[in-house]
Structures are given as structure tokens and as C-alpha cells.
Amino acid sequence: MMTSNKVVDIKALAQDLRAGHRAALARAITLIESRRGDHQAAARDLVQALLPDTGKAVRVGITGSPGVGKSTTIDGLGMFLVERGHKVAVLAVDPSSARTGGSILGDKTRMARLAASERAYIRPSPASGTLGGVAAKTREAMLLCEAAGFDVVLVETVGIGQSETAVCDMTDFFLALMLPGAGDELQGIKKGLVELADMIAVNKADGDNIKRANIAAAEYRGALHILTPRSEHWHPPVVTYSALTGTGIDVLWRKILDHRTAMNASGEFASRRRQQQIKWMWSMLEQRMMARLRADASVRAKVKKIEAEVADGRVTPSLGAEQIAEMLR
Amino acid sequence: MMTSNKVVDIKALAQDLRAGHRAALARAITLIESRRGDHQAAARDLVQALLPDTGKAVRVGITGSPGVGKSTTIDGLGMFLVERGHKVAVLAVDPSSARTGGSILGDKTRMARLAASERAYIRPSPASGTLGGVAAKTREAMLLCEAAGFDVVLVETVGIGQSETAVCDMTDFFLALMLPGAGDELQGIKKGLVELADMIAVNKADGDNIKRANIAAAEYRGALHILTPRSEHWHPPVVTYSALTGTGIDVLWRKILDHRTAMNASGEFASRRRQQQIKWMWSMLEQRMMARLRADASVRAKVKKIEAEVADGRVTPSLGAEQIAEMLR
Numbered sequence: 001m002m003t004s005n006k007v008v009d010i011k012a013l014a015q016d017l018r019a020g021h022r023a024a025l026a027r028a029i030t031l032i033e034s035r036r037g038d039h040q041a042a043a044r045d046l047v048q049a050l051l052p053d054t055g056k057a058v059r060v061g062i063t064g065s066p067g068v069g070k071s072t073t074i075d076g077l078g079m080f081l082v083e084r085g086h087k088v089a090v091l092a093v094d095p096s097s098a099r100t101g102g103s104i105l106g107d108k109t110r111m112a113r114l115a116a117s118e119r120a121y122i123r124p125s126p127a128s129g130t131l132g133g134v135a136a137k138t139r140e141a142m143l144l145c146e147a148a149g150f151d152v153v154l155v156e157t158v159g160i161g162q163s164e165t166a167v168c169d170m171t172d173f174f175l176a177l178m179l180p181g182a183g184d185e186l187q188g189i190k191k192g193l194v195e196l197a198d199m200i201a202v203n204k205a206d207g208d209n210i211k212r213a214n215i216a217a218a219e220y221r222g223a224l225h226i227l228t229p230r231s232e233h234w235h236p237p238v239v240t241y242s243a244l245t246g247t248g249i250d251v252l253w254r255k256i257l258d259h260r261t262a263m264n265a266s267g268e269f270a271s272r273r274r275q276q277q278i279k280w281m282w283s284m285l286e287q288r289m290m291a292r293l294r295a296d297a298s299v300r301a302k303v304k305k306i307e308a309e310v311a312d313g314r315v316t317p318s319l320g321a322e323q324i325a326e327m328l329r
Numbered sequence: 330m331m332t333s334n335k336v337v338d339i340k341a342l343a344q345d346l347r348a349g350h351r352a353a354l355a356r357a358i359t360l361i362e363s364r365r366g367d368h369q370a371a372a373r374d375l376v377q378a379l380l381p382d383t384g385k386a387v388r389v390g391i392t393g394s395p396g397v398g399k400s401t402t403i404d405g406l407g408m409f410l411v412e413r414g415h416k417v418a419v420l421a422v423d424p425s426s427a428r429t430g431g432s433i434l435g436d437k438t439r440m441a442r443l444a445a446s447e448r449a450y451i452r453p454s455p456a457s458g459t460l461g462g463v464a465a466k467t468r469e470a471m472l473l474c475e476a477a478g479f480d481v482v483l484v485e486t487v488g489i490g491q492s493e494t495a496v497c498d499m500t501d502f503f504l505a506l507m508l509p510g511a512g513d514e515l516q517g518i519k520k521g522l523v524e525l526a527d528m529i530a531v532n533k534a535d536g537d538n539i540k541r542a543n544i545a546a547a548e549y550r551g552a553l554h555i556l557t558p559r560s561e562h563w564h565p566p567v568v569t570y571s572a573l574t575g576t577g578i579d580v581l582w583r584k585i586l587d588h589r590t591a592m593n594a595s596g597e598f599a600s601r602r603r604q605q606q607i608k609w610m611w612s613m614l615e616q617r618m619m620a621r622l623r624a625d626a627s628v629r630a631k632v633k634k635i636e637a638e639v640a641d642g643r644v645t646p647s648l649g650a651e652q653i654a655e656m657l658r
């Protein structure tokens with residue numbers, strides 16, 4: 001009677017998930033994504049129970065503009081890994097996605113081979129209003145995938161606004177995909193990306209495009225050369241590959257492992273993970289506070305009014321903050 | 330009797346400050362920087378009262394590594410402006426400064442000419458533990474300078490960690506100073522800087538260094554060329570100048586005005602200011618929350634313990650956030 005009254009049997013679910021049952025993993029992620037209060041409490045217990053089984057995967061963030069061949073690359077890289085005995089989970093952070101409108105990963109035909117593999121698990125981006133919410137759910141989904149035995153997690157992002165930072169903050173290696181330009185029209189690197197990327201990979205280095213891809217790579221290399229790298233132990237390389245033919249996919253993976261070796265040797269790997277966890281906690285706290293301000297319609301309206309007054313220069317930011325702090329009490 | 334009991338006569342202070350009395354400005358900034366609760370409340374009232382008189386200055390952030398010639402540049406640019414009828418305030422954001430240890434602007438001999446000018450006001454960085462606190466005080470000091478009639482505010486930063494972002498968030502134009510490299514040893518641009526800079530200026534383009542400065546500028550230009558600019562209406566220029574001889578100082582100012590014209594025309598000027606105000610308010614709110622967590626020694630210790638557990642992977646960030654949220658109630 002007791003257990004049937006509970007929302008979820010956490011212990012059983014955790015056990016099934018640890019055993020690698022895909023259905024259990026899917027159910028657990030759905031629980032995490034639920035907005036129901038009781039589901040959220042259960043999800044918190046579940047993740048806490050599974051925590052000792054997490055953290056062992058290679059976490060890779062992948063970004064690139066539409067048309068760069070992100071899906072084909074993930075499909076190719078994923079299959080390369082699966083064929084070498086890895087278990088690969090593919091997640092996504094796309095705050096603009098809506099479950100109904102079709103998330104960036106909703107259409108599994110985009111990664112046809114990987115979607116058919118038993119050793120791979122593809123999950124579309126959680127649908128939610130805020131980037132913070134989407135990122136939080138994806139981070140916890142990543143932990144669940146690790147507990148279910150996936151040893152490589154690829155997190156895709158569409159690269160709109162701050163979503164790249166969010167994905168970089170939850171992964172060990174951040175890969176930026178680019179296209180070879182045509183003549184002068186070299187594809188620009190978004191400034192924020194330079195800050196984040198651990199590697200730039202130029203796709204479509206095949207057939208007539210090889211020369212163009214090499215030229216693009218040389219230009220990007222020149223640009224990166226002038227920038228001080230984030231770590232003195234890792235200078236982000238620029239490589240070319242072809243998701244279509246598979247040429248160079250192995251290099252992508254080798255560089256990811258080289259980076260891991262270098263970061264482990266310097267101690268930066270562990271410290272980056274620790275920093276990420278702490279940052280994650282504070283951002284969860286911020287979300288909680290923001291959620292409180294959004295929960296009530298009249299509070300929401302007041303916050304909107306204060307924001308407008310501050311933006312118009314009628315109220316100082318300091319006074320505006322005080323007024324909102326009062327509402328949080 | 331009533332007024333003598335009050336900490337400060339806000340109305341009189343505001344009036345003196347609006348009239349441009351330097352002593353009133355200095356007293357008002359000291360009030361803002363005070364940690365006493367009654368002082369803080371008075372400062373809030375003062376800034377709110379002066380708000381209609383703020384916002385009219387050209388706000389310029391200036392960064393550069395030690396040795397790049399920041400003080401000489403500010404001295405030269407400031408004098409150039411003063412001689413043309415401007416009133417120039419120089420502020421600083423340096424979270425590492427301590428009032429006693431000597432702030433980066435403490436020694437006014439660093440800007441000897443400007444310090445002697447009646448049309449200039451130089452104020453060292455507020456001394457405080459956190460970047461957020463220092464930045465908040467500098468932002469309010471900037472408003473006071475504007476109300477006192479200063480129509481150009483230069484905000485210097487040492488460029489450590491996030492202080493550059495903080496200064497960029499409170500200014501209209503962000504200027505990065507660089508040195509010409511010697512041969513292959515071109516000075517690297519810090520990645521975060523590329524994201525923020527509205528202009529890169531290579532100093533020490535004088536005497537034997539002119540050629541080297543030009544080469545450095547060309548290289549930086551090449552690197553920036555590949556990066557997508559933040560605004561389609563402004564491609565950050567790379568210029569050379571000499572703070573020593575004064576050559577090119579006029580170009581720095583002209584570019585700042587060009588940027589202002591372009592941003593005004595596109596409507597980005599107003600929207601950037603509005604966004605800055607809103608962001609500022611939320612960051613004040615965050616600081617209030619953090620201050621509450623720091624105020625009590627036992628709370629501080631608990632937060633530290635939770636952070637360590639989260640970093641070690643013993644507690645999920647979600648649960649950690651919940652525990653801290655409880656303490657904030």
C-alpha cells in the first residue's frame with residue numbers, strides 16, 4: 001500500500017537504471033523533466049542516490065551553426081565510438097525547442113545510424129521556457145546516462161545566445177564545428193565561441209572542398225594563435241574532417257583524449273569538474289529564487305514594473321533590487 | 330534638532346553636488362562606499378534623488394595589462410579632453426586593491442597632469458572583498474560624477490578575471506590597450522577581451538617602435554577580421570598611438586565618438602544602456618542574497634560545507650541549492 005502511494009519507487013528505478021535498462025533511463029529522465037512538485041522531489045532523491053555512479057564519462061559539448069553538419073558529425077563520431085565498444089549518449093540544450101514544435105533532436109532520422117544502435121541513447125532537448133531550466137535538466141540527464149553505463153556523453157547545442165556557455169559549463173571538452181568558406185566569405189567565428197572552444201573542426205573537407213577547408217583551417221589557426229589560450233597546457237587545435245566520408249573523425253576523438261590526458265596531468269581536469277559542480281549549485285539556487293518570483297501572477301507583474309522603471313532610469317538598480325528582495329522574503 | 334540627528338543632509342549634499350562642488354562629490358562617494366547600514370540607506374536616497382541628472386556622460390572602460398601604459402594613456406586622453414572643454418572623471422575597478430595597500434589609482438602621480446586639473450576628478454577603486462561590491466560602488470560613483478557635471482567618465486580596470494566584464498557592463502565603449510610585440514613574441518589577446526573590446530589600441534607607436542606597432546596592429550586586425558562582430562554596425566577597429574608623444578590620442582577619442590554615433594543611429598545605444606540597468610539590478614539582488622549568507626558566521630560555515638560536499642560529488646548541486654535556499658528563508 002505504502003509504495004503504491006508513492007509517485008515513483010526510487011530504489012527500483014535506480015536499480016534498473018544502474019543495470020542499463022533503457023526504459024528505466026527514459027523514465028528517469030522524464031521524471032527529471034516533469035514540473036510536478038512531487039516528481040521533482042522524487043527526481044532529486046533519484047539523482048542523489050545515483051551520484052556515486054556518475055562522473056566517469058567523457059563529456060563533450062558540440063556546437064555549430066545550422067547547416068554545418070552537426071547531426072551527421074554526431075552520427076559519425078557516435079558510430080566510430082560505438083564500434084570501438086563505447087556506449088554513447090546524445091543530449092541537447094535548445095531552449096527554443098518545444099516538445100511539439102520539434103526539438104533539434106526530435107527527428108531521430110537526423111542521426112539514423114546511431115539511433116538504430118543498441119549502444120547509443122539519443123534524447124531530445126527538454127522543452128522549457130528558460131535556458132537555466134533546460135540546462136539544469138540536461139545536466140541531470142547526463143548524470144543519469146552515466147549511471148546507466150554510458151561512457152561518452154555528447155551534448156549538442158544550437159549555439160544561440162548563452163546556450164553554448166551552458167553546455168561548456170557541463171562538459172569537459174567543447175568542440176566548435178565550422179564550414180570551409182568560399183573565397184573571401186570565410187565563415188566568421190562567433191566571438192563568444194573563441195572563449196569556449198577546446199578545438200575548432202572544419203567539416204566538409206572532402207572532394208573539391210579539401211583545399212578550401214585547409215585554407216579556412218589555416219586562417220582560424222592564425223586567429224587563434226594571437227589569442228592567449230585558457231590553459232597553458234592546451235592550445236586549441238584546428239583540424240579538418242569530413243562527416244560525409246568519415247575522414248578525420250578519428251582525429252576528433254584522438255584530440256579529445258589528448259586534451260583529457262593533458263588536463264589530468266596538470267590537475268585541471270579535477271578542478272574544472274569541481275568548479276562546474278559549485279557553479280551549477282549556485283545557478284540552481286538562482287533558478288529557485290527566480291521561480292519564486294515567477295510563481296505568482298501579481299509578483300510577476302510587480303517585477304516587470306520594477307524592471308521597466310529601472311530600465312527607464314526612474315528607479316535606481318539598487319532600489320529596484322531592494323524592492324524585489326522584499327518580495328522574496 | 331531633527332536634521333542634526335540624521336546621518337547626512339541628503340538634500341543639501343545633492344544640491345552641492347549638482348553645483349559641481351568637488352568636496353561634495355568626494356563626500357557622496359565616501360558615503361556610497363561606507364558599509365554602515367545608515368550610510369547605505371542615505372546613499373540609496375542620494376543616488377535616487379540625483380538620478381534625473383545622470384546618464385549624460387560618455388562612459389569609457391579602459392583595460393590593459395600592467396606595463397601597457399594605462400595611466401599615461403588616461404593622463405593623455407584626459408588632458409586632451411579637458412583642453413577641449415570636457416570635464417573628466419576617472420574611476421577604477423580593482424577588487425584586489427585595499428585602501429591601505431595602495432589602489433591602482435591611489436598614487437595620483439601616475440596621472441600627474443590630470444590630477445592637477447580642476448576639470449578632472451580622479452578617484453581610486455573602492456576597497457572591498459568582492460568584485461560585485463567594488464563594481465556596484467563604482468557604478469554609483471559614476472552616476473554621482475555625472476550629476477556633478479562630468480561629461481566623460483573613464484573607468485580603468487586591471488583586467489584580472491571578471492573585472493573586465495564588470496567594467497564593460499557599466500560603460501558604453503570598451504577600449505583594450507596593447508603593446509607592440511617584439512618579433513615573434515606578439516602579445517596575446519586574452520580571449521575574454523576579444524568578446525568585449527570595441528577597439529584595440531596599440532600603445533608606444535613612437536620612435537623605433539612605430540614599425541613594430543604597425544605590424545602588431547595588422548596581426549590583431551587579421552585576428553579580429555575572422556571574428557563575427559557583436560554589432561553589425563560596429564567592427565572594432567585596431568589603431569596605434571603613443572601615450573608618450575600624444576600621437577594618435579585624438580584618434581582614440583574620434584573612434585569613441587564614431588561608435589557613439591553608430592550606436593545611436595542603430596538604436597543600440599539606448600538598448601544597451603537599458604539592458605545594463607536591468608542587469609545591474611539583478612546583480613544587486615544577487616549581492617544582497619550573498620551578503621545575507623555571509624553575514625552570519627555559522628551560516629557562512631554551513632555554506633562552505635555544502636560547497637565542499639557538492640564539489641566532492643557527495644551531494645547533488647540540486648540538493649545543495651535546496652539546503653542553501655532553506656537558510657535564506
